[in-house]
Amino acid sequence: MLSLFLKDFLILKRTILFAAIYPVILIVGFQNSGDVVFVINLVAITYILLISVCAYDEKNKADVLLNSLPISRNKVVLARYVSLYLFAVLAVFYYCVLVALLGLTNLGVRISPMTGQSLLIGVVLVSVMYGIYLPLFFKFGYIKTRIVGIALFFVVFFGLGSLAQMITKVGQTADGSGNSFLQSLALMVNGLSSTQTVLCIVAVLFILVFLSFRMSLKIYRGKEF
Amino acid sequence: MAAILEIEGLEKKFQNFRLDHISFSMEEGCIMGFIGPNGSGKTTTMKLIMHLLKKDAGSIKVFGLDNLEREKEIKNRIGFVYDENCFYEDLTLLEMRRVVAPFYSAWNEEAFQGYLARFSLPKNKKIKELSRGMKMEYSLAIALSHNAQLLLMDEPTSGLDPLVRQEMLELLMEIVQDEHKGVFLSTHITSDLEKIADYITFIDNGSIVFSRAKDEVLENFGLVKGPLVLLDADTRRLFVGLREGRFGFEGLVADKYRVARTFGDKIVIDRPTLDDIMIYFSGRESNAQSVS
Numbered sequence: 141m142l143s144l145f146l147k148d149f150l151i152l153k154r155t156i157l158f159a160a161i162y163p164v165i166l167i168v169g170f171q172n173s174g175d176v177v178f179v180i181n182l183v184a185i186t187y188i189l190l191i192s193v194c195a196y197d198e199k200n201k202a203d204v205l206l207n208s209l210p211i212s213r214n215k216v217v218l219a220r221y222v223s224l225y226l227f228a229v230l231a232v233f234y235y236c237v238l239v240a241l242l243g244l245t246n247l248g249v250r251i252s253p254m255t256g257q258s259l260l261i262g263v264v265l266v267s268v269m270y271g272i273y274l275p276l277f278f279k280f281g282y283i284k285t286r287i288v289g290i291a292l293f294f295v296v297f298f299g300l301g302s303l304a305q306m307i308t309k310v311g312q313t314a315d316g317s318g319n320s321f322l323q324s325l326a327l328m329v330n331g332l333s334s335t336q337t338v339l340c341i342v343a344v345l346f347i348l349v350f351l352s353f354r355m356s357l358k359i360y361r362g363k364e365f
Numbered sequence: 366m367a368a369i370l371e372i373e374g375l376e377k378k379f380q381n382f383r384l385d386h387i388s389f390s391m392e393e394g395c396i397m398g399f400i401g402p403n404g405s406g407k408t409t410t411m412k413l414i415m416h417l418l419k420k421d422a423g424s425i426k427v428f429g430l431d432n433l434e435r436e437k438e439i440k441n442r443i444g445f446v447y448d449e450n451c452f453y454e455d456l457t458l459l460e461m462r463r464v465v466a467p468f469y470s471a472w473n474e475e476a477f478q479g480y481l482a483r484f485s486l487p488k489n490k491k492i493k494e495l496s497r498g499m500k501m502e503y504s505l506a507i508a509l510s511h512n513a514q515l516l517l518m519d520e521p522t523s524g525l526d527p528l529v530r531q532e533m534l535e536l537l538m539e540i541v542q543d544e545h546k547g548v549f550l551s552t553h554i555t556s557d558l559e560k561i562a563d564y565i566t567f568i569d570n571g572s573i574v575f576s577r578a579k580d581e582v583l584e585n586f587g588l589v590k591g592p593l594v595l596l597d598a599d600t601r602r603l604f605v606g607l608r609e610g611r612f613g614f615e616g617l618v619a620d621k622y623r624v625a626r627t628f629g630d631k632i633v634i635d636r637p638t639l640d641d642i643m644i645y646f647s648g649r650e651s652n653a654q655s656v657s
Contacts, residue, residue: 147464151453196453205451208415209468210441365417 144211144219145226148193151200155192159185163231163238171250175258178235182262183269183293185231190224190270191282191289198282203365217360220274221353228266232259260338267345269293271352278356278363367429369393369515369547370414375423377409382571384409386423389566389576393514394544396537398558398579399551400639401568402647407551408448410568411519414549415445427515441470444508448520450500454493458486458503469511480506484532498529505533509540516540518550522557530554534561555639559583565639567646574646579639587621588641590614591632603627606645617645 149156163181170177197203206216232254239251252258269292276285370391377384384406391397401407412418414425416436425432427439452461458481466472481488484502486495495503501521508516516537522530537548538561552558558565558579566576575582589604592613601607603624607616618624621634637645 143464143467147453150456150460150464196455200453201449201451202453204417204447207417208440208443208445208447208451209465210437210470211468212437362419364419365412 141211141215141219141222144206144216145223148219148223151196152189152193155189159188160234162188163235167235167238167242167251168249171252174252175255175261177252178254178258179262179265181235182228182231182259183265185234186224186227186266187269187289187293189227189230190273193223194277194282201365203363207365213361214357217278217353217356220356221349224266224270224274228263232262260341264341264345267349271348275352275355275359278359366392366394366544368426369428370397370549371424371426371429372410372414373424373426375410375413375425376421377413377418378421379409382406382409384413385571387568387571387573388423389573391547391549391564391566393547394541395563396541396548396550396561397564397566398555398562398639399549399566399568400553400555400558400643401551402643403553405568405647406571407568408519411447411517411551414517415440415443441468441511442514444511444513444516446501446504446508446516446518446521448523450492450504452492452500452503452507455491457489457491458495459488461492461503462507465507466511471512473510473512477506477510480509498525501525501533502529505536509536514546516546516548516550518548518552520551520553522552522554530557537561555643559639567643569643569647582639582642583636585620585622586637586642587618587624588635588637589616589618589621589624589628589632590635591628595628595631600627605642606648617641 162184166177166181166184170180203216207213236254239253242249242251273285273289273292276288368390372390373388375384375387382404387406387410399407399410409418413420414427414432416432428442430439432439453464456464462477466474466477480486480502484499484506486499486503486506492500492503505521522533525533534557537550540546541548541563550558550562562579564577565579565582567574586605590613593609596607596609596614603618603620604616605619607614617637624632625634
């Protein structure tokens with residue numbers, strides 16, 4: 141399976157170079173935006189790399205090659221999910237290196253370093269977006285899901301932000317008398333310790349990504365090339 | 366010799382085409398040519414063997430093993446060459462090798478380098494910069510560098526110049542010198558098969574017309590020419606297909622010795638090419654209608 145990751149990084153050589161410039165612009169351009177800079181960086185870099193590797197695979201009819209090699213379809217699908225998180229790790233690592241390097245200079249750039257909260261939000265967004273996108277990609281291919289990818293990028297990005305704000309707002313004003321789902325959720329979230337909250341989020345994400353993976357697997361196993 | 370490829374009752378249905386219960390087998394140590402007109406089911410059969418398509422019914426055994434139950438093991442021992450380049454166009458030859466080689470348990474780097482040198486392939490060029498012939502040679506180099514026992518080739522010689530084709534045919538003949546290896550090769554260019562194939566399997570409209578030793582086919586089939594007066598309802602049945610002109614007829618027969626006994630020296634019998642056989646078989650219904 142390592143060969144599949146190697147393949148992804150080899151075909152992304154040029155894209156990675158482009159993706160390397162993007163965070164620099166982001167950090168310098170959005171100096172007063174706090175945690176958002178890190179989150180946007182993580183989601184955008186992962187988006188660029190994942191979408192590009194899907195596009196390259198489709199352009200080169202990679203499924204014919206991969207399914208002619210001695211490798212199971214399960215591994216092809218698993219590799220795509222693992223690659224997604226490798227791209228995320230790369231984005232985080234690169235951001236931290238950039239922040240460290242800019243911190244050493246005297247350019248006066250106000251940097252927003254990575255925080256635990258921004259990392260968690262970034263991982264949530266990446267998991268939700270691509271948890272939805274990847275089964276669609278395996279079903280319909282890159283060309284047909286191109287719009288979906290872009291739409292998800294915006295919907296999830298702004299939609300989840302709004303949802304979080306809504307929960308927080310409802311949580312702040314909730315007097316306990318309401319019994320709406322959002323109020324219950326807000327009260328529940330507010331009642332948890334930060335460790336419990338993180339564990340809950342990670343558990344939900346794990347289930348979501350696992351379901352997405354199972355769905356992709358089912359689709360890909362039944363596919364013909 | 367053991368069967369290296371066995372296909373039994375294989376079926377696959379599409380909206381406008383059906384692979385209809387096809388069966389044939391191939392022994393190790395030989396080259397089998399898989400011929401048929403466009404859309405007759407050659408690529409579908411190849412893809413079913415490689416499990417790129419899912420069969421509706423029937424069984425496919427490679428090296429005596431079920432192609433689905435032992436898929437990984439089988440693919441480890443198959444070399445494939447498709448009609449279109451299936452490698453990443455933006456990678457160099459060596460980069461692509463770095464991706465593919467680790468999948469095979471018996472990758473032989475020395476053999477790979479040997480093929481690159483033999484075909485004079487530029488290692489650091491991108492695949493998209495290669496000519497069609499070079500891409501095919503690169504596919505062959507990959508297919509032959511992991512000690513594959515069965516080489517599956519779908520239209521490998523189409524679009525290649527005669528020199529490259531000849532080079533490829535010579536290489537295929539070298540491969541089957543090892544009696545445990547086999548080559549299953551589909552092609553439109555039947556003259557290539559006349560040079561190298563041991564067996565011919567002919568598929569037409571999703572059905573196998575015949576699967577026999579090439580020499581037996583070319584020895585028994587005959588291209589018969591004679592005057593129209595010889596044709597009546599009984600004698601017409603001897604022909605696979607007929608073309609009638611103003612002065613005489615030309616037709617293909619499956620048993621030229623029987624026809625020779627029937628007509629004596631009133632006819633001329635030539636040795637048909639595989640092209641002749643394919644053309645007459647594929648057009649036999651329209652010919653029959655025009656005859657009746």
